[in-house]
Amino acid sequence: MIALEHYLVVAAILFCLGILAVATRRNAISILMGVELILNAANLNLVAFARFTDSGFGGQVFAVFVIVLAAAEAAVALAIVLNIYRNYQMVNIDRLDSLSG
Amino acid sequence: MPLDLLLILLIPVLPLMAFAIQAFWGRRLPRGGDWVPLAAISISFLLSLRYFILAFSAYDPAWRLELDSWVWLDLSVAKIAVGVLLDNITAVMLMVVTVVSGLVHLYSVGYMHGDPRYSRFFGFLAIFSFSMLGLVLVDNFLLLYVFWELVGLSSYLLIGFWYERPSAAAACKKAFLVNRVGDLGFFVGIMIVFWKVGAFDYASVYDGVASGRLGGGLLTAAGLCLFCGAVGKSAQFPLHVWLPDAMEGPTPVSALIHAATMVAAGVYMVTRMFPILTPDALVVIAYIGAITAILGATIAVAQYDIKRVLAYSTISQLGYMIMGLGVGAYVAGFFHLMTHAAFKACLFLGSGSVIHAVEHAFHKTKNDLDPQDMRNMGGLRAKMPLTFWTFLIATVALAGVPLTSGFLSKDAILAGALGFGGFSRPVHFLLPLIGFAAAGLTAFYMFRLIFLTFYGEPREKSLVENAHESPGVMTVPLVVLAALSFWIFYAWNPLGGEGWFHHLVRAPDVGLQAAGGATSPVGAGAEVYAAGSGGDASHAAHYPAMVLSLLVAGAGIYTAYRKYYNRRDEMIALEASSLQSGGLFRTLNRKWYFDELYDASFVRAVMVGRTVLDWFDARVVDGLVNLSATLTRGISFIDRLFDEWVVDGLVNAVAGVIRWAGGGLRRIQTGRLQTYVVLVMGGILALMVIRLMVA
Numbered sequence: 001m002i003a004l005e006h007y008l009v010v011a012a013i014l015f016c017l018g019i020l021a022v023a024t025r026r027n028a029i030s031i032l033m034g035v036e037l038i039l040n041a042a043n044l045n046l047v048a049f050a051r052f053t054d055s056g057f058g059g060q061v062f063a064v065f066v067i068v069l070a071a072a073e074a075a076v077a078l079a080i081v082l083n084i085y086r087n088y089q090m091v092n093i094d095r096l097d098s099l100s101g
Numbered sequence: 102m103p104l105d106l107l108l109i110l111l112i113p114v115l116p117l118m119a120f121a122i123q124a125f126w127g128r129r130l131p132r133g134g135d136w137v138p139l140a141a142i143s144i145s146f147l148l149s150l151r152y153f154i155l156a157f158s159a160y161d162p163a164w165r166l167e168l169d170s171w172v173w174l175d176l177s178v179a180k181i182a183v184g185v186l187l188d189n190i191t192a193v194m195l196m197v198v199t200v201v202s203g204l205v206h207l208y209s210v211g212y213m214h215g216d217p218r219y220s221r222f223f224g225f226l227a228i229f230s231f232s233m234l235g236l237v238l239v240d241n242f243l244l245l246y247v248f249w250e251l252v253g254l255s256s257y258l259l260i261g262f263w264y265e266r267p268s269a270a271a272a273c274k275k276a277f278l279v280n281r282v283g284d285l286g287f288f289v290g291i292m293i294v295f296w297k298v299g300a301f302d303y304a305s306v307y308d309g310v311a312s313g314r315l316g317g318g319l320l321t322a323a324g325l326c327l328f329c330g331a332v333g334k335s336a337q338f339p340l341h342v343w344l345p346d347a348m349e350g351p352t353p354v355s356a357l358i359h360a361a362t363m364v365a366a367g368v369y370m371v372t373r374m375f376p377i378l379t380p381d382a383l384v385v386i387a388y389i390g391a392i393t394a395i396l397g398a399t400i401a402v403a404q405y406d407i408k409r410v411l412a413y414s415t416i417s418q419l420g421y422m423i424m425g426l427g428v429g430a431y432v433a434g435f436f437h438l439m440t441h442a443a444f445k446a447c448l449f450l451g452s453g454s455v456i457h458a459v460e461h462a463f464h465k466t467k468n469d470l471d472p473q474d475m476r477n478m479g480g481l482r483a484k485m486p487l488t489f490w491t492f493l494i495a496t497v498a499l500a501g502v503p504l505t506s507g508f509l510s511k512d513a514i515l516a517g518a519l520g521f522g523g524f525s526r527p528v529h530f531l532l533p534l535i536g537f538a539a540a541g542l543t544a545f546y547m548f549r550l551i552f553l554t555f556y557g558e559p560r561e562k563s564l565v566e567n568a569h570e571s572p573g574v575m576t577v578p579l580v581v582l583a584a585l586s587f588w589i590f591y592a593w594n595p596l597g598g599e600g601w602f603h604h605l606v607r608a609p610d611v612g613l614q615a616a617g618g619a620t621s622p623v624g625a626g627a628e629v630y631a632a633g634s635g636g637d638a639s640h641a642a643h644y645p646a647m648v649l650s651l652l653v654a655g656a657g658i659y660t661a662y663r664k665y666y667n668r669r670d671e672m673i674a675l676e677a678s679s680l681q682s683g684g685l686f687r688t689l690n691r692k693w694y695f696d697e698l699y700d701a702s703f704v705r706a707v708m709v710g711r712t713v714l715d716w717f718d719a720r721v722v723d724g725l726v727n728l729s730a731t732l733t734r735g736i737s738f739i740d741r742l743f744d745e746w747v748v749d750g751l752v753n754a755v756a757g758v759i760r761w762a763g764g765g766l767r768r769i770q771t772g773r774l775q776t777y778v779v780l781v782m783g784g785i786l787a788l789m790v791i792r793l794m795v796a
Contacts, residue, residue, distance in 0.1 A: 019778070023778050
């Protein structure tokens with residue numbers, strides 16, 4: 001029998017991998033992928049809590065909203081990345097320091 | 102306010118308003134505004150005439166207009182009242198001042214014509230008229246002093262009117278400073294009187310002396326202190342030195358201020374304080390007057406500047422007046438003030454007319470000779486007949502020839518002196534002697550002036566052709582004043598009859614002097630003074646004095662005639678050689694060396710005092726100031742250290758801590774998002790760990 005703990009552990013592992021990607025990767029695309037992992041870890045938790053408690057369908061509805069939001073976020077973020085690439089011919093965020101004093 | 106008081110106040114106030122108008126708008130008015138003061142003084146004259154007629158028609162020696170006085174200053178210990186005093190003396194003085202002043206205003210229209218400061222001159226004349234009229238109208242010593250100073254100020258302004266000339270600038274300073282010396286004594290006298298009597302007005306002072314509140318030696322001292330003021334203002338020995346220098350002013354000013362009115366203020370003041378003078382004080386006054394009379398007369402003999410001769414003559418005549426008052430010939434002294442005002446003003450205005458003509462003639466021929474030096478004149482009789490005849494009449498009056506006013510008044514003074522020194526107090530025999538000597542000298546030097554100026558041949562022949570008579574505005578005053586030099590205006594009898602003047606002006610009550618004089622050792626006895634000019638001794642002396650004065654005047658005129666008539670050049674050469682060789686003539690020419698004496702004594706003493714004070718200033722006063730500056734600098738140095746180290750130190754410490762903390766914290770702020778993500782996560786982890794540990 002798969003219990004709530006299993007879901008939570010998978011979600012935690014996903015979350016940690018996402019954080020790791022966001023914190024360490026240089027490539028902007030990779031960071032966005034890390035963000036997706038974090039969001040989906042949160043979705044997994046929401047659905048799991050909704051399934052194992054008697055709080056109705058609120059968790060699932062919330063997860064759907066998050067998926068929509070993530071799609072919108074990805075669209076905006078990819079557009080920004082595309083523009084960065086147009087301007088600098090690279091997407092390495094370490095070297096994007098034109099605004100630093 | 103009653104009408105009388107208003108009208109009387111208008112007499113001095115009108116010229117004051119004229120002064121204000123001249124000061125602010127004079128230059129913009131047509132004709133330089135000369136008609137404003139002229140109109141003001143004319144109205145003042147008419148008002149004065151009204152009160153003179155009032156006094157004359159009353160014909161009562163005790164006449165006076167009762168007028169309210171009002172409290173000016175209330176010092177709990179005494180109320181200082183001010184008011185107007187109008188009695189016979191004031192009425193006479195008002196006439197003298199307004200007549201001479203009015204004529205001088207008129208004369209100035211011609212004399213000052215074309216002067217760049219024409220309207221200012223008339224403003225100054227107006228403020229002088231105001232001061233002088235105020236001086237004769239006030240009823241107390243304090244206001245008398247105030248107007249006294251105002252008169253001194255106007256005199257200063259007018260002497261220095263042509264201030265571009267260094268000599269005029271020096272003369273006005275000298276006049277002012279010498280007068281200050283006398284005024285100091287005057288002020289001390291007023292304070293002594295106020296200290297003992299507690300009032301300033303004449304009536305209260307007379308009462309205070311009569312009731313014995315002020316008497317004995319202190320009264321003598323007070324009288325002499327007050328007299329110091331007259332010594333300064335009336336140019337008496339030893340303060341006579343300013344008057345000849347005052348001739349630097351325009352000639353109308355010399356006529357108005359330094360011959361007829363202001364210098365008479367001292368004599369007027371002595372008549373006002375006569376009732377409180379002790380016999381001791383009077384003797385001193387008589388001798389001062391006599392010394393001044395002979396001093397002025399001797400110096401006048403050896404002068405060449407026409408105005409200086411007249412100036413020394415004025416000094417001499419003022420000495421006569423003072424001597425007359427001093428010997429108790431009160432009426433005669435004051436009478437001489439009035440007659441002298443007319444003929445001396447005439448002489449000065451006449452000399453102005455002469456100078457005017459000579460100056461123009463020299464100007465025409467491009468000659469830079471001194472137009473006031475009699476040696477450069479001569480032969481002007483034919484070209485200036487009006488000036489010559491009026492001048493001659495006034496000269497005859499001054500010399501004391503019968504049928505003139507001068508004979509009446511001078512004879513009365515000499516009779517008083519002879520009665521006092523010859524008959525009642527032979528110990529003072531010098532007084533009449535000096536009086537007669539000065540009278541002879543007066544006749545001599547005045548005719549010397551006439552012969553040098555109007556007769557003979559001038560040094561520059563062209564002078565006679567180019568000289569011309571002065572315009573009408575200048576000759577009319579001459580004629581009026583010359584007419585006033587005849588006896589008829591003063592008495593019916595030309596040989597010393599007593600006219601209206603002697604009836605209206607009487608020597609004051611003697612009771613007052615007895616209080617101070619009873620204990621006096623030197624005093625001639627109150628009764629002699631009581632007699633005044635109407636006393637027995639004076640009566641006994643009347644005919645001898647008349648004969649003697651006629652003799653000396655005749656001798657003086659005859660000597661002048663013998664020496665100078667038609668021997669002009671010869672005498673000038675003779676005098677020049679005696680000037681060279683020294684001796685009496687040079688001493689007289691140099692005015693008995695009074696200026697040199699004062700320079701060597703007082704001026705020098707002041708200069709030494711100045712050096713000492715300068716040293717004191719430089720060393721002690723500056724030293725104290727520098728010491729305090731050094732102390733301040735020391736204290737501020739310590740203050741600076743405190744500021745720099747403690748106050749700034751605290752501020753810097755705060756800043757340093759913040760800088761150090763900021764230096765540490767800025768390392769976290771890298772600008773790299775990933776670092777922040779790690780930090781955020783680390784933070785959350787830390788919070789969670791803490792939460793777990795606490796739980």
